[in-house]
Amino acid sequence: MLPDDSGDAIDHVIVTYFPAPRSYTAEDVIEIGCHGAPIVLRHCVERACAAGARIAEPGEFTLRAYLNGRIDLPQAEAVRDLIEATTLYQARIAAQQVEGSVSRRIKPVKEKLLELIALLEAGIDFADNDVDVAPDSEILRRIEQIERELSHLAASFAFGKLVHSGFTMAIVGRPNVGKSSLFNRLLKQDRAIVTDIPGTTRDLVSEVSAIEGIPVKFIDTAGIRAGQDIVESLGVERSYQAIADADVAVVVVDLSSPVTPEDRAIIERARERSAVVVAGNKSDLPTAADFEPDVRVSAATGQGIDELRARIFRALAPDGAAAREPGFITSIRHEQLLRESLEALAHARTAVESHIPHEMLLLDLYAALQPVDAITGATTADDILNRIFSTFCIGK
Numbered sequence: 001m002l003p004d005d006s007g008d009a010i011d012h013v014i015v016t017y018f019p020a021p022r023s024y025t026a027e028d029v030i031e032i033g034c035h036g037a038p039i040v041l042r043h044c045v046e047r048a049c050a051a052g053a054r055i056a057e058p059g060e061f062t063l064r065a066y067l068n069g070r071i072d073l074p075q076a077e078a079v080r081d082l083i084e085a086t087t088l089y090q091a092r093i094a095a096q097q098v099e100g101s102v103s104r105r106i107k108p109v110k111e112k113l114l115e116l117i118a119l120l121e122a123g124i125d126f127a128d129n130d131v132d133v134a135p136d137s138e139i140l141r142r143i144e145q146i147e148r149e150l151s152h153l154a155a156s157f158a159f160g161k162l163v164h165s166g167f168t169m170a171i172v173g174r175p176n177v178g179k180s181s182l183f184n185r186l187l188k189q190d191r192a193i194v195t196d197i198p199g200t201t202r203d204l205v206s207e208v209s210a211i212e213g214i215p216v217k218f219i220d221t222a223g224i225r226a227g228q229d230i231v232e233s234l235g236v237e238r239s240y241q242a243i244a245d246a247d248v249a250v251v252v253v254d255l256s257s258p259v260t261p262e263d264r265a266i267i268e269r270a271r272e273r274s275a276v277v278v279a280g281n282k283s284d285l286p287t288a289a290d291f292e293p294d295v296r297v298s299a300a301t302g303q304g305i306d307e308l309r310a311r312i313f314r315a316l317a318p319d320g321a322a323a324r325e326p327g328f329i330t331s332i333r334h335e336q337l338l339r340e341s342l343e344a345l346a347h348a349r350t351a352v353e354s355h356i357p358h359e360m361l362l363l364d365l366y367a368a369l370q371p372v373d374a375i376t377g378a379t380t381a382d383d384i385l386n387r388i389f390s391t392f393c394i395g396k
């Protein structure tokens, strides 16, 4: 029973006791479940604090779980992603990472690096005894194998980034080609106004939705043409800005009429600024255009829309299919660390090729190990910890 200040019951709560080490933090933990009204929650927290508890720091529970060795760093970071997930797909990937999918991918590679280091260390220690560690070709083979596996993992970030942060997609093209119709079709709702009058859309219209569980900000734009009134030309300015800001631009052309130099100019312009998919719309009508788009669609009938979605994905993450294998990385921190490690390995490879003494080669290998350690958590500087845990927005 949760009493108010005068002792009257205001809620009945459930108290759950998790004895150490079988709790979230691996310590003794008590959880109080009460009914969800904010005023009741606040009262409950105030009573607890009056009795000697204190409010958790951001991320403190997960930090304690980490410090007590119950989870490693990638798992702790994934808890934050799970809390922030906006689609079930994001939640599923984060949940796999909470279960340790990233560490499971990295640890075998780290193991190979450690083996190589141990091998060379041994060679140096026993140099007097004429122990021949390994021929250079063998050392090179090992370094290259580690490089291959790490760069494969680093490349998975191209897709992982999309899963983590989603992407922005602008639909651009000449007036009346069917941009707003396509926008509505992709969103599966009548969001933007569609008419047969060129110049219908005058400002950016945006809406957030998801493609295959990945959050996407769709932007419909004003049709691009020259020499119109001031409102429309301001809209055209914004269309160009939208191309520049987008991760991917879908340039729409109307296949039922001849493709014009303006169409080609818009495609060129878009290619300078972002990934591009050229969609040939109105494919339900007789074709009048002598032009091969990336994908033929009909906003009117829905034909080709799935193919368009697939094309959009491929434009953003060319290796998307490979990246979907388990344990792909979604954290920019991990990607940067893997790149650092790869740089050091490239140094190491050059060192072997130029027959530099093993003592020096080892420095490069240790330099390659350090960033991997920073992912798996074996050596963690305070500032890494602080950066990770300070981005938690709530107590968990």
Ligand SMILES: Nc1nc2c(ncn2[C@@H]2O[C@H](COP(=O)(O)OP(=O)(O)OP(=O)(O)O)[C@@H](O)[C@H]2O)c(=O)[nH]1
Pocket (backbone or CB within 6 Å): 174, 175, 176, 177, 178, 179, 180, 181, 182, 193, 194, 195, 196, 197, 198, 199, 200, 201, 202, 221, 222, 223, 224, 281, 282, 283, 284, 285, 297, 298, 299, 300, 301
């Ligand atoms: N037959 C056919 N008509 C289409 C298709 N897509 C759009 N339309 C028609 O083309 C006209 C223009 O469509 P909108 O979606 O408004 O074109 P828009 O590119 O947004 O035009 P602005 O906003 O003026 O730049 C409308 O009459 C639509 O019904 C299609 O796939 N097939």
Ligand SMILES: [Mg+2]
Pocket (backbone or CB within 6 Å): 179, 180, 181, 192, 193, 194, 200, 201, 220, 221, 222, 223
């Ligand atoms: Mg429009």
